[in-house]
Amino acid sequence: MAVNEGAPLLDIRDLRVSFPTDDGVVHAVNGMDLTLRRGETVGIVGESGSGKTVTSQALMGLLKDTSATVTGRILLDGQDLVPLTEAQMRPYRGKRIAMIFQDPLSAMHPFYPVGVQIAEAYRVHHDVSKKAAAAVAVDMLGRVGIPDPKRRYAAYPHEFSGGMRQRAMIAMALVCEPELLIADEPTTALDVTVQAQILDLLNELQAETGTSVILVTHDLGVVAEVCHRVVVMYGGECVEQATVADLFGDPRHPYTQGLLASMPSLAGTSGRLTPIPGFPPSLLALPEGCLFADRCPKAHLVPDGACADRRPVPAGPEGHPSRCHLNAQEPAQEVAR
Known part of the structure; x- marks a missing residue:
């Protein structure tokens, strides 16, 4: 696209x-x-x-x-x-604005058929009859690749597999375009x-x-x-x-x-991750300096202990900012990766 x-x-x-x-x-x-x-x-x-x-x-x-x-x-x-x-x-x-939630089983109501829930989502924003909304829901189920959408319209969330539930959640999110x-x-x-x-x-x-x-x-x-x-x-x-x-x-x-x-990585040879x-950091008490300083292998390369004392601001090439003191230094001081 x-x-x-x-x-x-x-x-x-x-x-x-x-x-x-x-x-x-x-x-x-x-x-x-x-x-x-x-x-x-x-x-x-x-x-x-x-x-x-x-x-x-x-x-x-x-x-x-x-x-x-x-x-x-x-x-x-x-x-x-x-x-x-x-x-x-x-x-x-x-x-x-629509959202596909992480767990479609908990995001859908267990007591109502999947198609009815999609049709209801459509009717909230469109003044149409239940029959017209049902037709839109069936069409949307078909568009997301659910087989036999007319029959599946009346199925409940627990009757769908995990992949089909995710497709149904996508249908519900996209039904109003x-x-x-x-x-x-x-x-x-x-x-x-x-x-x-x-x-x-x-x-x-x-x-x-x-x-x-x-x-x-x-x-x-x-x-x-x-x-x-x-x-x-x-x-x-x-x-x-x-x-x-x-x-x-x-x-x-x-x-x-x-x-x-x-x-x-499939190209890796050691079989061990890094x-x-x-x-x-605790979100209850954020540090004054860089939030990553305590875990950063390069913090010692920044002079004057700035990582611990001062929060970095975004810096770097246009379109590629990063919040790191190293990237705010002169290019000659940039550390090889």
């Missing part, structure tokens, strides 16, 4: 999300910036707890009427979604064969509908296959952004380098 180089569909600026707890305030997302153009697929990657899913929940408006505090700007085609109330957000959710689709770990629980089928399906439907996609995942292999650009999150921050080619060919942040080094030592 060709990417539209015009005005961005989605423009996120300084997004911050925090949650009050008995132990203190959890700072789940800390200054997220992201731009998404029409027809583009952007992957958000990082370890568990890095803020990927919370970011997607904020985009969907699922944190409204909760204890969460959300600040910053989420501009969808120029409209800021952050200050909207829950009632004001409903026309957007499902119609203009949203401009933006958020896919949160859509293939995690699937075997590799079904995973490939689901990814191919998403690519085909995106080419057909022109929908922009945010893919939330921990799987860099999936990102390399389907995404145009990548956002790497760590400790609630975006630590690196780049095109897929630039990120895999020239990773600039030590955390990104660690993620890539920990990937299994893990990132240590643990992510």
Whole structure:
């Protein structure tokens, strides 16, 4: 799918999300910036707890009427979604922004047939009869590759296999032809064969509908296959952004380098992976300096202990910023990878 180089569909600026707890305030997302153009697929990657899913929940408006505090700007085609109330957000959710949840079995209601739930999602945003909505739902089930869609329309979620449930969830998300689709770990629980089928399906439907996609995942292999650009999150921050080619060919942040080094490779000879030592920072008490400093093998190369004392700002080539003190130094001081 060709990417539209015009005005961005989605423009996120300084997004911050925090949650009050008995132990203190959890700072789940800390200054997220992201731009998404029409027809583009952007992957958000990082370890568990890095803020990927919370970011997607904020985009969907699922944190409204909760204890969460959300600040910053989420501009969808120029409209800021952050200050909207829950009632004001409903026309957007499902119609203009839709989400494929990680576990379709828990995301679907167990007491209603799958087709009825898809038809209901369509009727929320379209003034049509139940019969007309049912016809749309059957057609959508067929488009996502579910065999005998008329019969499957009346089946319940537990009667579907894992791959078919994921296809049905994709049908529900796309039935209103949203401009933006958020896919949160859509293939995690699937075997590799079904995973490939689901990814191919998403690519085909995106080419057909022109929908922009945010893919939330921990799987860099999936990102390399389907995404145009990548956002790497760590400790609630975006630590690196780049095109897929630039990120895999020239990773600039030590955390990104660690993620890539920990990937299994068919070309590897030792059979051993290279893990990132240590643990992510506590989101209850973020350090003053670089969030990755305690785990970074290159922190000692930055003079004056800046990694521990000062939070780095994004720096680097245009289109490939990374939040690392090393990348803010002169090219002659850049460390070989």
